[in-house]
Amino acid sequence: MSNVWRGVVVPWIPRAILLGLFAFAIFGPLANLLLWSVAEVWYFPHKLPLEWGFDFWRQVFKPRGNAMLSLNNSIIIAIFTVIVSLAIAIPAGYALARRNLPWRSLILIAFLLPQAFPSVAVYINVARIFYGFGLAGTYVGVVLVHTVQGLVFAVWIATAAFSAVDRELEEAARNLGASGLRTFMTITLPLALPGIMASAIFVFLISLDEFTGTFFVGVPDVVTMPLLLFNASMEGNYQIASITSLLLLVPSVGFMLFIERFLKADVLAKVGN
Amino acid sequence: MRRVALTRASIAIGLAIGMAGAVQAQTINVLTAGSQNMVDYVTDYLGPLFEEQNPGVTVRAAGTGPGDAGSQKIFEKLDAQMSAGSDAWDVDVAVVHQKMAGQMREADLLGSYRGDIATGELVTRDTAKMALGVDVDGYVMPMFHSQTAIAYNPDLVPDPPSSYEELKEWVAANPGQFGYNGIKQGMSGVSFVVGWMYAHSGQEDVLSAGPYDPALKDGWGDVLAELKSFNENVTFTPGNAGTLDMLNRGEIVMGPVWVDMFYTWQADGRVAPNIKLKLIGPGMPGQPMYYIVPAKAANSDLGKKFVELATSPAVQAEGIVKKFNWYPGIDAVHVEDSLEPADFEKLFADVTPDDLASKGKVFPIGPFFDDILESYERQVQN
Amino acid sequence: MMTLHRSLRDERVWSFALVAPALLTVGLLFIYPLGFSAVSAFSAEEEGGWTFANFIKAFDLYSNDILFTVVIVSLSTVLIGVFAIAIGGYLTLGENLYAVAILKWLYRWPLFIPFIVAAQLMRTFLAKNGLMNNLIVGSGLLEPLQTQSFLDWRGIVITFVWKQTPFVALLVAGAMASLDRSMIESARNLGAGRLRILIEIILPQVRPTIVVALILSFVVMMSVLSVPIMINAQTPTMLTVDMAFRINAYGDYGVANALGFISYLMTGVVAWIYLRHGVRQGGSP
Numbered sequence: 001m002s003n004v005w006r007g008v009v010v011p012w013i014p015r016a017i018l019l020g021l022f023a024f025a026i027f028g029p030l031a032n033l034l035l036w037s038v039a040e041v042w043y044f045p046h047k048l049p050l051e052w053g054f055d056f057w058r059q060v061f062k063p064r065g066n067a068m069l070s071l072n073n074s075i076i077i078a079i080f081t082v083i084v085s086l087a088i089a090i091p092a093g094y095a096l097a098r099r100n101l102p103w104r105s106l107i108l109i110a111f112l113l114p115q116a117f118p119s120v121a122v123y124i125n126v127a128r129i130f131y132g133f134g135l136a137g138t139y140v141g142v143v144l145v146h147t148v149q150g151l152v153f154a155v156w157i158a159t160a161a162f163s164a165v166d167r168e169l170e171e172a173a174r175n176l177g178a179s180g181l182r183t184f185m186t187i188t189l190p191l192a193l194p195g196i197m198a199s200a201i202f203v204f205l206i207s208l209d210e211f212t213g214t215f216f217v218g219v220p221d222v223v224t225m226p227l228l229l230f231n232a233s234m235e236g237n238y239q240i241a242s243i244t245s246l247l248l249l250v251p252s253v254g255f256m257l258f259i260e261r262f263l264k265a266d267v268l269a270k271v272g273n
Numbered sequence: 274m275r276r277v278a279l280t281r282a283s284i285a286i287g288l289a290i291g292m293a294g295a296v297q298a299q300t301i302n303v304l305t306a307g308s309q310n311m312v313d314y315v316t317d318y319l320g321p322l323f324e325e326q327n328p329g330v331t332v333r334a335a336g337t338g339p340g341d342a343g344s345q346k347i348f349e350k351l352d353a354q355m356s357a358g359s360d361a362w363d364v365d366v367a368v369v370h371q372k373m374a375g376q377m378r379e380a381d382l383l384g385s386y387r388g389d390i391a392t393g394e395l396v397t398r399d400t401a402k403m404a405l406g407v408d409v410d411g412y413v414m415p416m417f418h419s420q421t422a423i424a425y426n427p428d429l430v431p432d433p434p435s436s437y438e439e440l441k442e443w444v445a446a447n448p449g450q451f452g453y454n455g456i457k458q459g460m461s462g463v464s465f466v467v468g469w470m471y472a473h474s475g476q477e478d479v480l481s482a483g484p485y486d487p488a489l490k491d492g493w494g495d496v497l498a499e500l501k502s503f504n505e506n507v508t509f510t511p512g513n514a515g516t517l518d519m520l521n522r523g524e525i526v527m528g529p530v531w532v533d534m535f536y537t538w539q540a541d542g543r544v545a546p547n548i549k550l551k552l553i554g555p556g557m558p559g560q561p562m563y564y565i566v567p568a569k570a571a572n573s574d575l576g577k578k579f580v581e582l583a584t585s586p587a588v589q590a591e592g593i594v595k596k597f598n599w600y601p602g603i604d605a606v607h608v609e610d611s612l613e614p615a616d617f618e619k620l621f622a623d624v625t626p627d628d629l630a631s632k633g634k635v636f637p638i639g640p641f642f643d644d645i646l647e648s649y650e651r652q653v654q655n
Numbered sequence: 656m657m658t659l660h661r662s663l664r665d666e667r668v669w670s671f672a673l674v675a676p677a678l679l680t681v682g683l684l685f686i687y688p689l690g691f692s693a694v695s696a697f698s699a700e701e702e703g704g705w706t707f708a709n710f711i712k713a714f715d716l717y718s719n720d721i722l723f724t725v726v727i728v729s730l731s732t733v734l735i736g737v738f739a740i741a742i743g744g745y746l747t748l749g750e751n752l753y754a755v756a757i758l759k760w761l762y763r764w765p766l767f768i769p770f771i772v773a774a775q776l777m778r779t780f781l782a783k784n785g786l787m788n789n790l791i792v793g794s795g796l797l798e799p800l801q802t803q804s805f806l807d808w809r810g811i812v813i814t815f816v817w818k819q820t821p822f823v824a825l826l827v828a829g830a831m832a833s834l835d836r837s838m839i840e841s842a843r844n845l846g847a848g849r850l851r852i853l854i855e856i857i858l859p860q861v862r863p864t865i866v867v868a869l870i871l872s873f874v875v876m877m878s879v880l881s882v883p884i885m886i887n888a889q890t891p892t893m894l895t896v897d898m899a900f901r902i903n904a905y906g907d908y909g910v911a912n913a914l915g916f917i918s919y920l921m922t923g924v925v926a927w928i929y930l931r932h933g934v935r936q937g938g939s940p
Contacts, residue, residue: 011751015751015754019754019757019758019761022758022761022762023761025817026761026762026764026765026817027764028780028786028787028790029773029776029777029780029817030764030768030776031786032776032779032780032785032786033772033776035786036779040542041542041543042542042543043521043522043542043543043544043545047789047793050542051542062317087676088676088677088680089677091673091674091676091677092673092674092676092677092678094673095669095670095671095673095674096674101667101670101671101674102667105929107674107678109926109929110678110681110686111677111681112870112871112874112922112926113681113685113686113689114681114685115871115874115875115878116874116877116878116918116919116922116926121692121695121898121902121908121911121912121915122685122688122689122692122915123688124349124353124908125688125689125691125692126684126685126688127349127350127353128353128356128357128688128691129357129687129688131353131354131357131359132357132358136353136354136363137363144680144684145684147680147684148680148681148684148685151677151680151681152871153871155677156867156871205766205767205769208769209769209770209771211771211881215337215346216346216349216350216353219304219335219337219350221363223335226769226771227335227336229769229771229772230338230771230881231309231312231336231338231339232309233771233772233774233775233881233885234338234339234340234512234514234884234885235308235309235310235339235514236512236513236514236515236517236518236538236543237309237514238543238775238779240309241772241775242775242776245768245769245772245775245776248769248772249767249768252767253767256763256766256767340903341903341904342899342902342903345902345903345906348906376906454888455888455890456904457892457896457897457900457904458884458888509888509889509890510888511778511806511884511885511886511887511888512884512885512888515778515888518778518779518782519782519783522782522783522784522785523784524782524783524784524804643904643905646904646905647716647905650716651715651716654890654891
């Protein structure tokens with residue numbers, strides 16, 4: 001009995017306290033979100049809502065509201081952003097990982113730029129250019145804008161993924177007479193795929209989160225979830241903002257679960273090198 | 274590889290667009306700067322009403338965010354289309370703030386339309402002609418008028434201050450209990466600061482009517498120094514909504530708010546029912562929101578029709594006053610007839626018509642406005 | 656000799672062809688529009704011509720905010736690094752499988768929360784009478800009068816750390832997991848403590864990943880508007896708030912763009928660290 005006590009329970013005490021604090025730090029704020037989404041009347045000095053209910057859910061999903069349309073838009077745009085990003089990041093990542101490129105670091109840094117500059121000022125100019133090409137207010141325009149924002153994650157992680165592939169395997173295939181393209185498609189790409197999938201998560205999340213570019217390029221024809229959220233949130237409409245946030249969590253968590261199995265440690269190890 | 278993926282992507286995107294925008298006969302785009310409740314007003318009330326009266330037309334409404342930032346985005350959207358040389362702009366009607374209406378007029382982004390609609394003559398207030406020193410006569414219709422006032426909790430402050438002078442003493446005696454949102458986080462704080470300037474500089478007339486004198490700001494040192502020491506006993510709040518929120522959570526007991534927003538929050542259960550409003554002397558500014566029709570709106574005729582409906586006495590009475598507790602955009606006399614007396618009086622429960630007439634100020638003209646904000650940044654915040 | 660020379664050149668051409676679509680995307684959709692910002696930052700609005708006036712004004716009015724931004728973002732980056740290493744370290748070295756599994760499940764959640772949502776929920780969580788203080792008071796640890804609001808610089812740091820730690824931890828934990836276990840095991844057999852193994856054996860090997868993940872976080876935090884604007888009502892505040900204010904209140908793109916470039920310079924310093932780091936690594940993975 002005392003052995004069990006000393007062997008199992010005692011070591012769990014500090015562990016449980018630490019994990020408990022950690023869980024509080026993670027889920028405390030999230031619990032807040034859930035509370036607000038069902039609070040109908042809540043004011044000082046009451047510590048919990050006075051009236052609970054789903055009135056605000058009805059408001060979000062009212063027939064004329066565009067919650068569902070925006071959610072659909074958000075998901076469609078995020079998926080296409082992932083596809084376009086990967087389509088341009090895979091060749092770039094391969095070249096950056098495998099070939100002797102002069103200015104390699106500078107090229108890698110170039111992809112960092114769009115994340116680094118506070119974006120409002122730039123997107124005003126992007127909108128101007130897009131109106132000239134007729135890209136404003138189209139899905140293509142919004143996808144392009146999101147792609148630029150996410151490219152640093154796509155390219156950096158794809159580069160890492162290709163670096164992690166063992167060169168000897170490729171050379172063996174070449175020695176057996178396979179063409180360069182065939183080697184790439186049958187050996188290199190499948191081996192790098194887990195890392196590329198990891199980059200897809202980040203691109204997907206960035207696209208779901210993007211506000212400024214979507215506003216200037218998309219509105220009024222393309223409205224996404226963050227646009228609804230931004231209004232409600234800035235305005236202190238906590239119920240609507242909380243419900244919208246919860247809805248936005250659905251695709252992110254779903255996508256993560258889908259992609260979880262592709263996440264491999266050895267690829268994450270090489271990101272950005 | 275790349276090209277295949279790209280082509281496939283573009284085909285799929287094409288399909289997606291086809292599906293999402295299942296082609297409508299006619300669509301008018303209405304952009305609204307300002308609170309969520311104003312966007313809801315268009316989506317839930319005005320839009321359906323307009324569609325009912327104009328079969329085959331769809332109203333598509335989007336909000337651009339609260340405060341001047343929301344108006345600024347509409348400006349940029351129109352400006353981008355103008356400089357791209359487009360002839361059919363994708364905004365047919367927009368709701369913008371007073372300052373931005375002037376800026377848009379000066380950039381030639383607005384169409385003149387008040388003379389074309391039947392309700393154009395129902396509004397005679399100055400605000401329909403001048404927007405912070407810019408002549409906008411004919412280019413705007415007021416949607417509603419709003420006003421800032423001090424909200425307070427009468428249980429904790431039974432005898433609220435009734436002027437800036439009394440407020441200053443009250444804050445010194447009760448540090449941390451009064452909150453406002455500075456000038457960077459929304460207009461209710463800006464309005465409080467402007468009221469302070471009117472009260473203490475003695476220059477209200479020239480500030481709000483002109484002519485502009487760049488040397489005037491050099492004399493504001495003392496007034497702003499006083500505000501700076503006032504600020505030491507103030508709790509700062511994150512935004513217009515932040516002030517209401519902190520009031521609601523009991524973190525402050527008094528603060529400047531927009532009257533319309535206050536009533537909406539109270540109706541939603543987010544502000545305790547006992548909280549009251551007071552318009553303090555010598556006065557605080559308010560402003561109208563304007564309907565504008567862009568100069569090259571793709572459907573400008575429908576846009577005008579939309580504004581005509583929105584500013585008709587019936588809609589102003591039912592929608593603006595009764596549903597939202599906003600002060601009407603057109604002259605009150607035209608609205609009063611379409612309302613039950615009780616509904617009309619409810620609007621003036623805390624802030625009486627006399628208060629509004631004597632203490633409801635306008636914001637200063639554009640260049641003075643900028644000077645006040647920048648002097649505040651320089652001398653109070655830095 | 657000739658053929659070798661040609662094949663090297665061919666290879667370079669090929670490599671550039673492969674990178675070109677990505678570079679073109681960034682070039683056309685970001686660097687080109689950024690050029691307009693540069694022009695606006697350096698030109699005099701009324702007199703015409705080129706000037707540093709916008710930068711002088713930016714420093715004049717916002718020098719405190721510039722300093723504040725650097726301090727806040729740097730502090731957050733350091734804290735994120737510490738927490739991410741702690742999480743990654745425990746996931747790698749933890750001996751209790753259940754505790755490791757629980758931690759692994761826990762730490763990722765904030766990754767999915769957009770910044771604006773994080774700001775929104777922290778605002779109601781950290782307030783003086785917010786959920787956190789209510790819970791602490793409810794559990795009897797504090798008296799209601801002792802509570803304080805965290806909605807100032809601490810709120811910004813807390814939100815940044817909360818939101819960005821999982822991202823860094825995900826990458827760092829991945830890097831740690833892929834290390835050769837044999838060295839760790841042998842150190843353990845020699846009786847080295849876990850903390851010592853983490854600091855002396857694991858950290859040096861995963862340093863590149865940590866640096867890169869922290870650079871990405873730093874850059875992202877520099878450009879977030881929603882967190883400072885919704886959480887911090889005090890002055891000084893972060894540069895993104897000033898940029899938005901310059902544009903929204905004055906329509907003044909010149910100073911706003913100048914602030915943008917100042918913020919760019921700061922990220923430039925960080926990028927320089929990355930470059931130096933890359934060079935020391937031999938320039939290739």
